[in-house]
Amino acid sequence: MTDTTALPELALLCRVGFEPDLMDELSAWFAVQGMAASVWSEQPAVVRVRAANGQPGLPDLVFARDLMRVAAELRDLNVKDRVSPISAALRPLQPFSALTVLTPDSEATKPLAPLVGALQARLGELIHPAGRGQAQVWLLAGTHALVGGSPPGAAAAFAGGIPRLKFPREAPSRSTLKLEEAFQVLMNAQERADLLDAGGSAVDLGASPGGWTYQLVARRIQVTAIDNGRMAPALMDSGLVQHLREDGFRYRPPRPVDWLVCDMVEKPGKVAELMVRWLQSGWCKAAVFNLKLPMKKRFDAWNQARAVLQPLQRMGFSVRARQLYHDREELTVAVIPGAQMQLPRLREAAGSRESDRASRSPPPAAAKATRPGKGAGKTAADAARQKSGQRAGQPISGRKTAPAGARKASGGKKSPVPGTRSPRGNRARKR
Numbered sequence: 001m002t003d004t005t006a007l008p009e010l011a012l013l014c015r016v017g018f019e020p021d022l023m024d025e026l027s028a029w030f031a032v033q034g035m036a037a038s039v040w041s042e043q044p045a046v047v048r049v050r051a052a053n054g055q056p057g058l059p060d061l062v063f064a065r066d067l068m069r070v071a072a073e074l075r076d077l078n079v080k081d082r083v084s085p086i087s088a089a090l091r092p093l094q095p096f097s098a099l100t101v102l103t104p105d106s107e108a109t110k111p112l113a114p115l116v117g118a119l120q121a122r123l124g125e126l127i128h129p130a131g132r133g134q135a136q137v138w139l140l141a142g143t144h145a146l147v148g149g150s151p152p153g154a155a156a157a158f159a160g161g162i163p164r165l166k167f168p169r170e171a172p173s174r175s176t177l178k179l180e181e182a183f184q185v186l187m188n189a190q191e192r193a194d195l196l197d198a199g200g201s202a203v204d205l206g207a208s209p210g211g212w213t214y215q216l217v218a219r220r221i222q223v224t225a226i227d228n229g230r231m232a233p234a235l236m237d238s239g240l241v242q243h244l245r246e247d248g249f250r251y252r253p254p255r256p257v258d259w260l261v262c263d264m265v266e267k268p269g270k271v272a273e274l275m276v277r278w279l280q281s282g283w284c285k286a287a288v289f290n291l292k293l294p295m296k297k298r299f300d301a302w303n304q305a306r307a308v309l310q311p312l313q314r315m316g317f318s319v320r321a322r323q324l325y326h327d328r329e330e331l332t333v334a335v336i337p338g339a340q341m342q343l344p345r346l347r348e349a350a351g352s353r354e355s356d357r358a359s360r361s362p363p364p365a366a367a368k369a370t371r372p373g374k375g376a377g378k379t380a381a382d383a384a385r386q387k388s389g390q391r392a393g394q395p396i397s398g399r400k401t402a403p404a405g406a407r408k409a410s411g412g413k414k415s416p417v418p419g420t421r422s423p424r425g426n427r428a429r430k431r
């Protein structure tokens with residue numbers, strides 16, 4: 001067994017409840033690379049991974065909101081002086097040009113908000129304008145912090161992957177923020193300037209009551225809104241919206257448009273197929289759409305949709321997907337002409353073929369995933385074995401790794417990290 005204690009560690013943030021999905025995604029990523037990795041989560045919204053070499057970037061993942069390379073984990077911080085040990089842990093990362101202090105986005109960590117503000121102000125003096133990269137301090141609890149950094153351009157565009165967007169009071173639904181965030185996060189400034197210009201045209205499938213149409217109209221784009229439901233009267237008064245009570249799956253535009261946006265509640269694969277039809281047929285130049293995820297096996301659902309979208313990449317489109325901050329049980333995908341910015345990178349081998357390969361022949365080294373409340377970790381090879389009908393306990397090729405600290409904490413049993421549930425089911429979460 002490889003001792004992964006000293007291995008580089010990555011910490012990632014996700015939406016609460018999606019830790020298993022991010023762990024599945026990470027396990028699949030490492031399995032495809034044939035790399036050993038330990039993947040675990042010991043508190044809501046945070047997933048961690050240790051691997052000998054190679055780490056995914058944010059563009060490789062849809063369920064991660066932000067990530068950092070962990071330089072130090074500080075437990076049992078003195079509540080009277082947290083600044084000194086955190087400053088000491090940040091010192092090896094200097095000089096850095098930016099510093100983010102945050103707490104994971106969860107109910108349990110909400111009370112830490114004032115402390116985050118105070119630490120940001122105190123630690124801010126360590127920033128050097130001529131430095132490089134971004135230092136990060138994630139306060140997991142009042143006495144527990146992760147300290148690390150992100151190379152230039154590697155961190156999320158917004159701290160913690162949370163853009164502070166103001167809800168426009170005149171917008172007809174809060175959904176409007178999803179499209180606004182997609183434009184901010186899944187497109188760069190040049191693409192926004194080139195593709196979201198006034199005078200353009202768009203079709204909005206599943207448009208009622210008009211939150212997404214509102215975003216397009218605000219940019220002076222003409223919209224054909226398809227939905228049996230009603231559209232907000234103020235939008236209709238803009239003179240930029242034509243409302244058609246038609247079926248979004250049957251509607252065909254009389255002439256090509258610049259944008260297709262789609263927020264219909266349907267199976268992800270069916271929506272993905274519709275998007276591919278529009279883009280392949282040249283009915284639109286670019287698209288943003290939402291994929292509603294099932295309650296279980298959400299990574300599998302994304303993988304299936306991703307396989308459907310694969311031909312678009314061969315056509316030169318850049319396909320980017322992310323569970324945005326304003327998304328709930330869903331993902332948002334942007335398909336942009338050209339490949340200036342690929343989010344996430346959908347490698348040729350990715351998608352269902354990737355998981356097929358992993359399931360038929362387990363990777364040389366297995367990625368291990370431990371989720372809160374699920375006992376000892378399920379490895380990528382375990383998942384592969386399950387799919388191929390092999391029983392657990394049967395020999396597999398490949399190594400399993402787990403951080404040595406974890407083994408210590410569980411008294412030599414297999415729970416990979418302190419604070420995760422042991423095989424007996426005892427959770428010892430540290431706050």
Ligand SMILES: C[S@@+](CC[C@H](N)C(=O)[O-])C[C@H]1O[C@@H](n2cnc3c(N)ncnc32)[C@H](O)[C@@H]1O
Nearest residue numbers: 173175206208209210211212227247248263264
């Ligand atoms: C989540 S809501 C859309 C909200 C909208 N994007 C907004 O920002 O206000 C989903 C909409 O899809 C519509 N819808 C579902 N299936 C549809 C179909 N086959 N054709 C057209 N509209 C459909 C529903 O009527 C519903 O209004």
